[in-house]
Amino acid sequence: MTTLSVFDLLALHDFAADMPAHWMHRLSWAGRPVYRASGHRLCREDGPADRFWLIHSGTVAIDLFVPGRGDVTIERLGPGSVVGWSWLLPPCRWRFGAVVAEDIRAVELDAVRVHKLMSEDPDLARDLSRRFLAVTGDRLAAARHRLVELYAVAP
DSSP states (O other), rough: OOOOOOHHHHHSSSSEEEEEEEEHHHHHEEEEEEEOTTTEEEEEESSSSSSSEEEOOOOOOEEEETTEEEEEEEEEEEEEEOOOOOGGTTTTOOSSSEEEEEEEEEEOOHHHHHHHHHHHHHHHHHHHHHHHHHHHHHHHHHHHHHHHHOOOOOO
């Protein structure tokens, strides 16, 4: 079986596939392929946000702590999804939690390295910010819809 490079994995992922090759080469320096088994917690709400994942296979459950109910799953993300955007802005704390629901294979990117790349290349910074703004909007919409489902009062 052939092992794909981080560059190849980036090129195959929906999030980065249309990026210029020179940006993907630079981003590949910040990433590594990972396997995480079901039940592994990628991050916990309010913990330090220092990485993000581009999911190639498997499923991740995004959750939110609700007092009196514990961690409530608000969305399930599969192949082609991005997990983690909280590293972009100070205070770099996770806004949501994430746990592996079905074993995943992903590219894990180091946020410190990505921040460095962004500070060196304003065009890359603008492009990544645009891409993550879309991810953030999707995630917040999913949280809102899930919370309405959970707490909707019947007429």
